[in-house]
Amino acid sequence: MTAVKSGWREAFLVYTRPRVLGMVFLGFSAGLPFLLVFSTLSAWLRDVGVELSVIGFFSWVGVTYSIKVFWAPVVDTLPLPWLTKCIGKRRSWMLLAQLGIAAGLVGMASADVESQLQWIAIFAVWVAFCSSTQDIVIDAYRIEAVVVEYQGAMAAMYVLGYRIALLVAGAGAFYLAEYFDWSIAYQMMAACMLVGVAATLIIDEPLPNEDQEARKLARQVEAAIGVAGRRNWLARLGAWFSDAVLSPFVEFFTRNGKFGLMILVLIATYKMSDITMGVMANPFYLDIGFSKKEIADISKIFGFFMTIAGASIGGVLVARYGIMKPLLLGAVMAAATNLLFVLLAVSEPSLALLAGAVSADNLSGGIATSVFIAYLSSMTSTAYTATQYALFSSLMTLPAKLLGGFSGIVVEHYGYELFFIYSASVGLPAIVLVLVLMRRYARVNIQSPSLKKRG
Template identity: 55%
Template sequence: MRASAGGTGRDWRQALGVYRHPRVIGMLFLGFSAGLPLLLVGGTFTAWLRDLGVELAAIGFLSWVGMAHSVKVFWAPVVDRLPLPLLSRILGRRRAWMFLAQGAIGLSLLGLAFTDPVDHLGWVAAWAVLAAFGSATQDIAVDAYRIEAVSRDRQGAMAASYILGYRVALLVAGAGALHLAAVGDWTLAYAAMAALMGVGLATTLIVREPEGDVDRRTWQTEQRVVDYLARTRSQGWRRDLAAWFIGAVVCPFADFIRRYGRMALVILVFIGIFRISDIFMGVMANPFYLDLGFTKGQIANVAAAFGLAMTLLGAGLGGVLVARFGIMPMLLLTAFMAPLTNLAFSWLALLGPQMGGLVLAIVADNITGGLAVAVFIAYLSILTNTAYTATQYALFSSLMTLPGQFLAGFTGLLVEAVGWSWFFVTSALAGLPAIALAFVLARRANPDHAPRPEIKEDGD
């Protein structure tokens, strides 16, 4: 049985085979490296500070270090265009930045391990800032590598492999670090996490640098920049700075608008609203379970542990389905299914604290959520031009959560106004604009049909 029109032409056995590709396997370990630092400057970090008696006000201020991930788009052009002395020559453009960021994270976690926050809070803040910026920089470089390393039909599998590694790392940096701190101390916990960054360093040295080509129209855009600079009166460092700024900052945005024209704004709006219903659900999930009458143990076992397994199952399924049918058909399906599954929680609110109802709701929501995230990451990945991957994807990934996170701040007021059952109905309705835009984009800006520079995957 072959794929239908618009798909990839692969049968199911070939679609499942995408997970045997060496770069898909390598992405599992790069995903682990990307996920490891997140909680170590987030939830685990604040637990460590409070456990040692640091004041709550100081802990609150130190939580700002996590904002590095929200503003990474501002230095993504540097990662895209600036070669690192010696490292770039040895490792290549993407791996050099990955290696540098991973080394900075490992060093900063080691610094945190051997710094007492009670006596040297300033040093702790400095190490945490270095870890956060290293983590955000690693995300930029790993995302660029993930997109450039394989062809578009393997992007779903790369996203699923990345998500699996990332989620395992969150467990290690969360529950794992807390257990190590309990049986030993926080020095042991953070030193162990620093050692685990060796997973990322080793993987970066093993994988090959991606070899994406730059298409003819991109070269023409770049040549216009060169011609403009040849006519300008600026000389010396001013001309060099103008050349870098235009090439690193202006060209990526101009390229995106050139390729998609009037639909570029529609695509950006779609990216911003696609996950709103999921974000609404995520913010209010645990308060809902508690208000309904579930115990903390039930929430941990079903919503957290079992829910994680269902999310990973959904992500893995997403990689196979993208390889089998293409990205846009699956994006249309997940745009519809993601808000629809919120209605399962509306039903649960009427049912009450029944374990069977919770399990069914978690299965529906988390499998669909994992599927949607894998497909959406694949969609964002093929929107990029391999000449500007890091900059364009950093813009997309920042935009992906920002509107939803802002609007989620009002979800508590909404629950108080309408109650839990109608809250989930409302969150489902919030997904309707994304469904409408998905149909528009499928007709007028289908990335499955858009040209993209060929990816060379041989000999990983």
């Protein structure tokens, strides 16, 4: 698992490559719908008098993002009639999802909240479904479009576009709703999806990169379950299920052997420290005496720019040093910066100290995110890009979110100081696993199929 190292000049020039720059616009397209079916939608519903209990039910829309792995095999393998022939497999699915998002937002804007709340719920689920489908395709495109040493930069540009979209769908939608109304705000958000549509039509389709070893393995799996070479429709359906669903998992463990399970555990634990701390961050700021305005100012200004800076640095480090050393750095920094909040917890409220802690936390989070995305990208086979990455991305957040649910209990029983020490300690398994995998890659010098040059 190595990448070609380059000089610092070449490492920084990675951000001038057209496909890397194009990820800003695709990241914007991916980030825009997210808040529009979550916090922005909650604000709209509450603003017009919808009961809190009903608003709470709308949070279930988010389940769609967590189960996208179930239809990722369809996106990975099935062509769209006519459209795929015209613009390619990845771009056709991307365009369809973007048009679906825009149509869903227009539907939400057209429904009357007081008398047609059920239609807003239906359209919100539709937007979330199309948005998560778009995520599947953009992730697959990003992995297939460039070689692995550019994946950190691709992730950094994606994060930049995504963060800008969150500002537009958050603060931007609020401003539009204040000066006009929520219907106009959602119509304008639908129009903003044209950014993604234009990017999809401009970018080039990645060149197909058929993995012969993966195809051979797929035929072996078909034979093992008894659907190889059969002609009836049930056997053909079984063969598709074998190729699209079973083979991606078999291929991953065949390629990585006994270390496959260790890699999955790393994926499940790498963001655990960051997510666990994040659950209690805002309550902590309020409890130690900072005002909501102070928290917003610090998190928006320092948080936004330091995350972008960290993601950009992560992209440069991957291009310069490969993946594993920056991956270790990100794991160490994500855990270590949590200890800064211990100092904040035992000190008098200080905006300078808050800004320093938030800056360090977001900088390390940005580095860890872009490097980790590059690592996940390198772990996928080009034969099953969308399916394997959808699995990885779901595994990346689900255990951490489950553990984060116990954060309040830890704070109530032991206080914030011990909680932040605890949140730093849950990052130790990821550090150990990265070190073990670094030794493994150095010893056997294995290069994953995903490191091959892509179109």
